[in-house]
Amino acid sequence: MSRTPSRRRVHAGGLRAWAGASVVAACVVLVGLSSADSRAQTSHTWLNAYRGDAARLIKAAQGDDFAYRRLTELTDTFGARLSGSDNLKRAIDWAVDTMKADGLENVHAEPVMVAHWVRGRESAEIVDPPQHTIAMLGLGGSVGTPRGGIEADVLTVGTFDDLQARSAEARGRIVLLNAAFTTYSDTVTFRTNGARMAAQHGAVAVLVRSVGPVGLRTPHTGSVQYLPGQTPIPAAAIAAEDANRIARLTARGRRVRVRLNMEARTERDTESANVVGEIRGRERPDEIVLLGGHIDSWDVGAGASDDGVGCIVTWEALRLMKVLGLQPRRTVRLVLFTNEENGFGGAEAYAARHKDAVGKHVFALEADSGVFAPAALGFSGSPAARTVVGQIATLVSSLGFTSVGPTGGGADIGPIAEVGDVPTMAYLGETAKYFVIHHTAADTVERIAPDEVSRAAAAIAVMTYVVADMPDRLPR
Numbered sequence: 001m002s003r004t005p006s007r008r009r010v011h012a013g014g015l016r017a018w019a020g021a022s023v024v025a026a027c028v029v030l031v032g033l034s035s036a037d038s039r040a041q042t043s044h045t046w047l048n049a050y051r052g053d054a055a056r057l058i059k060a061a062q063g064d065d066f067a068y069r070r071l072t073e074l075t076d077t078f079g080a081r082l083s084g085s086d087n088l089k090r091a092i093d094w095a096v097d098t099m100k101a102d103g104l105e106n107v108h109a110e111p112v113m114v115a116h117w118v119r120g121r122e123s124a125e126i127v128d129p130p131q132h133t134i135a136m137l138g139l140g141g142s143v144g145t146p147r148g149g150i151e152a153d154v155l156t157v158g159t160f161d162d163l164q165a166r167s168a169e170a171r172g173r174i175v176l177l178n179a180a181f182t183t184y185s186d187t188v189t190f191r192t193n194g195a196r197m198a199a200q201h202g203a204v205a206v207l208v209r210s211v212g213p214v215g216l217r218t219p220h221t222g223s224v225q226y227l228p229g230q231t232p233i234p235a236a237a238i239a240a241e242d243a244n245r246i247a248r249l250t251a252r253g254r255r256v257r258v259r260l261n262m263e264a265r266t267e268r269d270t271e272s273a274n275v276v277g278e279i280r281g282r283e284r285p286d287e288i289v290l291l292g293g294h295i296d297s298w299d300v301g302a303g304a305s306d307d308g309v310g311c312i313v314t315w316e317a318l319r320l321m322k323v324l325g326l327q328p329r330r331t332v333r334l335v336l337f338t339n340e341e342n343g344f345g346g347a348e349a350y351a352a353r354h355k356d357a358v359g360k361h362v363f364a365l366e367a368d369s370g371v372f373a374p375a376a377l378g379f380s381g382s383p384a385a386r387t388v389v390g391q392i393a394t395l396v397s398s399l400g401f402t403s404v405g406p407t408g409g410g411a412d413i414g415p416i417a418e419v420g421d422v423p424t425m426a427y428l429g430e431t432a433k434y435f436v437i438h439h440t441a442a443d444t445v446e447r448i449a450p451d452e453v454s455r456a457a458a459a460i461a462v463m464t465y466v467v468a469d470m471p472d473r474l475p476r
Helices: 004-012 018-032 035-042 045-062 066-078 086-102 160-165 184-200 240-251 304-324 345-353 355-360 383-399 414-420 431-437 450-469
Strands: 105-118 122-128 136-138 150-157 174-177 205-209 235-238 257-262 265-279 284-294 330-337 361-367 376-380 424-428
Touching: 045 304, 045 383, 045 450, 066 086, 066 304, 066 450, 086 105, 086 265, 086 304, 086 330, 105 345, 122 136, 122 235, 150 205, 150 240, 160 184, 174 184, 174 240, 184 205, 184 235, 205 240, 205 257, 265 304, 265 345, 284 304, 284 355, 284 450, 304 330, 304 361, 304 450, 330 345, 330 450, 345 355, 345 414, 355 361, 355 414, 361 414, 361 450, 376 383, 383 450, 424 450
Parallel strands: 150 174, 174 205, 205 235, 284 330, 284 361, 361 424
Antiparallel strands: 105 265, 122 257, 136 235, 150 257, 265 330, 376 424
16 A cells, blocks of 8 residues: 555546646757657658548547447446445446357456445534534544444545644644645545544544535545554544634634534455456457556545546457457556556556566556546556557547646556556547546546547547557557
8 A cells, every 4th residue: 555645646646737837848849859769750651541431430439429329328237336345246246248149258246355434424523513414424544433433523624744844733623625626646545544644642632624626515425545563543524614614713713613424434355347348459459458446436426537437448448459350469458457546456466477477568548537528648668659549549539638738547457567668548538527526425427528529539449449559569
């Protein structure tokens, strides 16, 4: 777990910072290319061999709403899919059976031991001033309150420095970290680190303003981390509107007293699995083009945008190739990773299981940022590889992708990519819409338009197919 914070920052912050850095990145690309690379990549004529297949993939993806209907099947049938839950187990079994029915090859489940946290019943309310129910969600991995709950006065702070400065006031209180959302990467530290910081100052519990824009009084869950050897305290997220209300009351000098009840507990690790399916390469089956998303979700909502849709659009890329009879030179491997939300067990298990083939992974793509329009493509790799990927992306310009941003990757492909120096890509949905529903009960298919799913599947199918089939692998 010591690597989790840095990986999460790359996943949620870096992947979404590409727009502001695109000009700088383009300059770096131009400077970094040797004259030989420049000559080799100047012409796009090599793409002519792929224009017809790219058009077929795009037409097939947008010809119906198959991918969207499959997303509704996943979320309607299995709902929230937290690691250790029966819902996740049944969703994994369904994915294996359905990939086989699609005609994918080498379909199997790779066992993974995962954390098993149970939310239980929970509530929070202001008891003084007059009673007010707080919209809250316990944070994943949190301990529960003692039987009967915790009742204490609230200390409101906006930053960790503010908490340090008011350390003497924190003892015996419930600390509210009311940090307004800016970006996910900047604000998520209050959720992940708030409990251990508050505990260091003697707090009995911590409430964190939800990490997301102000929505419709919607609390956002997510993981919390404790300091080894430290007595953990209960941690919960509350809606921004409730956090602001408490902050306004305390700013006026009013005493605010809150009662918090949480039955949260952590049980023994349990077995889950990554789901794998492939289209075997016709010439170089040992070379792997990896793509996927994570099939687990938090235990609220239906895990539609995070990350059911990522699983479906990457899966759809393989299904479309199969339907159209396209078999690229290299193997295209789909992985639906488990345990991304509260442990990264699936990502780490995949990297460990396939460590001997890490050098054979030539490209990796992850979809774990939703598909809300206007979406973007991000890429991380050498300047020479970026040039090639940029040329391939011209094949999806009709879908609205006019450039490739400078940062790709993701939490699940991260471990294998880091070890093997693998070029990576990310499909990035528009962030303002995504973070309104991220980790909330509102993460359902009703927030997603069918055409956004089809567009994502089309773009991913084209990019993946060409990378997997072109004569030379992407340069490192």
